[in-house]
Amino acid sequence: MSEYLQPKSLEEALSALSQHAYTPLAGGTDFYPPRSAQIIKDPILDLSKIRSLQIIEERANDYRIGATATWSDIINGDLPELFDCLRLAAREVGGKQIQNIGTIAGNICNASPAADSIPPLLALNAKVELESIGRIRTVNLDEFITGNRTTLRKADELVTGITIPRPKQPCVSTFLKLGARKYLVISVVMVAVILEVDVHRIITSARIAVGSCSPVAQRLPQLEDDLIGKKVGSNFSETPSHEHLLSLTPIDDIRSKALYRKDAALTLVIRALEELETKLS
Ligand SMILES: Cc1cc2nc3c(=O)[nH]c(=O)nc-3n(C[C@H](O)[C@H](O)[C@H](O)COP(=O)(O)OP(=O)(O)OC[C@H]3O[C@@H](n4cnc5c(N)ncnc54)[C@H](O)[C@@H]3O)c2cc1C
Numbered sequence: 001m002s003e004y005l006q007p008k009s010l011e012e013a014l015s016a017l018s019q020h021a022y023t024p025l026a027g028g029t030d031f032y033p034p035r036s037a038q039i040i041k042d043p044i045l046d047l048s049k050i051r052s053l054q055i056i057e058e059r060a061n062d063y064r065i066g067a068t069a070t071w072s073d074i075i076n077g078d079l080p081e082l083f084d085c086l087r088l089a090a091r092e093v094g095g096k097q098i099q100n101i102g103t104i105a106g107n108i109c110n111a112s113p114a115a116d117s118i119p120p121l122l123a124l125n126a127k128v129e130l131e132s133i134g135r136i137r138t139v140n141l142d143e144f145i146t147g148n149r150t151t152l153r154k155a156d157e158l159v160t161g162i163t164i165p166r167p168k169q170p171c172v173s174t175f176l177k178l179g180a181r182k183y184l185v186i187s188v189v190m191v192a193v194i195l196e197v198d199v200h201r202i203i204t205s206a207r208i209a210v211g212s213c214s215p216v217a218q219r220l221p222q223l224e225d226d227l228i229g230k231k232v233g234s235n236f237s238e239t240p241s242h243e244h245l246l247s248l249t250p251i252d253d254i255r256s257k258a259l260y261r262k263d264a265a266l267t268l269v270i271r272a273l274e275e276l277e278t279k280l281s
Contacts, residue, residue, distance in 0.1 A: 014158065029102040056077050062164055123207040124207075125165055128162055193208050194207045201233070203227050203230050208223055208224055237277050
């Protein structure tokens with residue numbers, strides 16, 4: 001078995017993975033920093049040369065982001081307004097160098113509680129496509145991430161893409177990230193919001209996710225329900241309250257106190273809704 005494999009096709013990659021316990025590698029920006037060259041023992045399956053995995057496409061019923069699409073691919077691609085939340089998140093990840101090489105699939109597979117793609121992808125109702133030899137399965141993102149840095153990916157599977165269903169109505173979306181400084185920062189709290197609005201300017205769907213306030217980013221279903229039926233211009237951004245955020249379980253850590261995180265989460269949710277209400281007016 002080779003210690004480092006750089007396949008050019010998905011078939012070659014899946015075949016290698018079916019025979020040996022390779023660690024998949026995309027941009028390497030999560031994998032390498034905590035390790036030194038001396039302690040890298042895992043044989044590596046470098047996916048970065050599989051061009052078919054980098055495609056972002058619009059299909060009849062959904063959008064598909066290939067597993068090796070980078071943050072820069074999201075920023076520079078021509079995805080519609082629905083994806084503003086993901087595009088804004090992409091612009092906040094590391095710096096340009098990280099955005100050029102780091103992938104969204106790598107971000108979800110690493111499954112950090114502070115991973116910037118996860119709140120927007122949860123709000124987008126994203127599904128994760130997993131492939132092994134002769135088998136493809138698709139799971140909801142909230143099922144794929146099972147805890148802090150754990151996923152249900154099996155050793156012989158690769159994440160091959162992320163799919164996002166087309167919404168029924170026109171959408172607006174946004175993403176807000178709070179950190180200790182503006183750039184190159186791990187978030188203290190982040191919020192992604194998507195609102196669908198019908199021709200009568202009534203909210204028909206609200207999808208709100210908060211990251212860095214629990215082991216896995218979470219949607220806020222009660223707040224989402226309470227926003228449905230509200231009219232644009234009715235100050236719907238005043239709807240959120242601390243009760244809507246009771247499911248969050250932030251921790252004290254080097255970046256923030258739990259209490260501050262809870263408070264900041266509510267502020268960010270309100271600001272995100274204010275921003276979208278202004279945009280819709
Ligand atoms: C300086 C710096 C700043 C950063 N800033 C941010 C930030 O602001 N926000 C943020 O969220 N993250 C940040 N990160 C973390 C990292 O850049 C991102 O999480 C990035 O998206 C990871 O993608 P990658 O392609 O480099 O993943 P990799 O490091 O290649 O892989 C990450 C994990 O996913 C697995 N994996 C990758 N692709 C697949 C696949 N297709 N199938 C199965 N498993 C796979 C790997 O085995 C590994 O366990 C930063 C990192 C650095 C070094």
